[in-house]
Amino acid sequence: MIENEGTLYETKxxxxxxxxxxxxxxCAGCEHGTLxxxxxxxxxxxxxxxxxxxxxxxxCSVLAPDYLNVDAVEAPHxxxxxxxAGIKRARPDLLVFSIQGDGDAASIGLLELMYAANxxxxxxxxxxxxxxxxxxxxxxxxxxxxxxxxxxTPRGRDLALTGPPIDASKLVASFERPAYVRRVFLPVTPTxxxxxxxxxxxxxxxxxxxxxxxVQERGGFAFVEFVSTCSVNWKMSVLDSKxxxxxxxxxxxxxxxxRDRFLLESA
Amino acid sequence: xxxxxxxxxxxxLVRIDTEHCxxxxxxxxxxxxxxxxxxxxxxxxxxxxxxxxYRGDRGECTACGLCYWVCPDYAITEVAKLRP
Ligand SMILES: Cc1ncc(C[n+]2csc(CCOP(=O)(O)OP(=O)(O)O)c2C)c(N)n1
Ligand code: SF4
Ligand code: SF4
Ligand code: SF4
Numbered sequence: 013m014i015e016n017e018g019t020l021y022e023t024k025x026x027x028x029x030x031x032x033x034x035x036x037x038x039c040a041g042c043e044h045g046t047l048x049x050x051x052x053x054x055x056x057x058x059x060x061x062x063x064x065x066x067x068x069x070x071x072c073s074v075l076a077p078d079y080l081n082v083d084a085v086e087a088p089h090x091x092x093x094x095x096x097a098g099i100k101r102a103r104p105d106l107l108v109f110s111i112q113g114d115g116d117a118a119s120i121g122l123l124e125l126m127y128a129a130n131x132x133x134x135x136x137x138x139x140x141x142x143x144x145x146x147x148x149x150x151x152x153x154x155x156x157x158x159x160x161x162x163x164x165t166p167r168g169r170d171l172a173l174t175g176p177p178i179d180a181s182k183l184v185a186s187f188e189r190p191a192y193v194r195r196v197f198l199p200v201t202p203t204x205x206x207x208x209x210x211x212x213x214x215x216x217x218x219x220x221x222x223x224x225x226x227v228q229e230r231g232g233f234a235f236v237e238f239v240s241t242c243s244v245n246w247k248m249s250v251l252d253s254k255x256x257x258x259x260x261x262x263x264x265x266x267x268x269x270x271r272d273r274f275l276l277e278s279a
Numbered sequence: 280x281x282x283x284x285x286x287x288x289x290x291x292l293v294r295i296d297t298e299h300c301x302x303x304x305x306x307x308x309x310x311x312x313x314x315x316x317x318x319x320x321x322x323x324x325x326x327x328x329x330x331x332x333y334r335g336d337r338g339e340c341t342a343c344g345l346c347y348w349v350c351p352d353y354a355i356t357e358v359a360k361l362r363p
Binding site (some may be wrong): 023027028036038040045046208209211214250 | 291292294298299301302303304305308309311313324326342344345347348349350351352353356357358359360361362
C-alpha cells in the first residue's frame, strides 16, 4: 500500500528483494536485463532465494550475480551444466540455475550441455540466444542466421562455409531425459500497422522461468531458450533490433514447448 | 535509490526509478495507452529517463503492469491501483 498526495494505492507489482539495487551494465533495451527481472520474480514467488545458486557463464551475463540476490559460482566458459551437476549431487537440496549465452552454451559449452541433457540431471538452464557473441563485440555465433553480417562474417554468414545455425532447443529435446524444454520469443514484438509493440514475450517468459524452477524441484532437467536481441552489436537502434528479431529470428527459432513431462503448461 | 515518482490522473500509480532508466523506449511502445514518454531532461548517466504522461486519447493507466515486465532495468519499480 502506498500513499500519494493523500490517496491510497494498492501495490500490484513492486520492488523485489531478490534483486540488488545495483544498476546493470547491460546495454539499453537488452533482454539480459529483462530475464534478470523475470528470474528474480520467480525466485521471490516460489520463496526459494535462500536455496538458489546461480552457476555463472562467460558472456554478458557474467555479472548477473551482481544483480540477483543469490549465491553464485563462476564456471569456466560454457561449463555451467557440469558445475551444476556437481553441486546438485553434493547438495540435492539446493536449486541450481545458469544464465548462458548462445556462444557459451551452444559453442564452447555444447558438450557439457549435451551430456547434462542426456543424463537429465536436475538443473535449470536459461539460454539467451541473441545470435551473436555479445560481450566480445559481435562475432558470429553458432546461432547466427545465414546472411547476417557480423564482425567475423563481414559479407554475411555463408551457409556453404559454416553450415546452418544450431537449434539448441531442438538439440536438447532430442535427448530422452530432459523434462522441460521451451523456447520463448522475449523481445517486444512490433504489431502490424500500429505504433505499439506487444509485450507478450515477457509474460510468457515469466511463466517459463517459473516452470523451469518447478521442474527442477521435481527432479527434472529444465531448459528454456529466450530468443533475444543485441542491438549494439547488430548495429541497430533498440526498436530496429526488435523488428529484426521478429522478422528474422522468430521464424528461424520458432516459439514452443518442446517437452513438458510434468504437464505444467496445461495445469 | 528511488526517484521520480509519478502518478496517473486517478486510477493507478506507476513509480519510476529515473536513475536506473536507460531511456530504451520499450515501456513507451509497450504501454497500451501510451501513457509513458521519454523526458527531455537527463539522469546522471546521461539518458533521457521515462516519465508518466497521460495522453488522454487512449485511456488512463490501468495498472496492467506491462511496463514493469518489459523494462530490462526494472526501472518501473512499482505499479499500484487505487484502493477500492
Ligand atoms: C575459455 C574462453 N574462451 C574465450 C573467451 C572469450 N569470450 C568471452 S565472452 C565470449 C562469448 C560470449 O558470447 P555469448 O555466450 O553468446 O554471450 P553474450 O555475451 O552474447 O550474452 C567469449 C568467446 C573466454 N572468456 N574464455
Ligand atoms: S552487448 Fe548485446 S547482449 Fe551484451 S548487454 Fe549489450 S545488447 Fe545485451
Ligand atoms: S501499467 Fe500499463 S497502462 Fe499503466 S503505464 Fe504501465 S503499461 Fe501503461
Ligand atoms: S523500459 Fe525501463 S529503461 Fe527502458 S525507457 Fe522504460 S523505464 Fe526506462
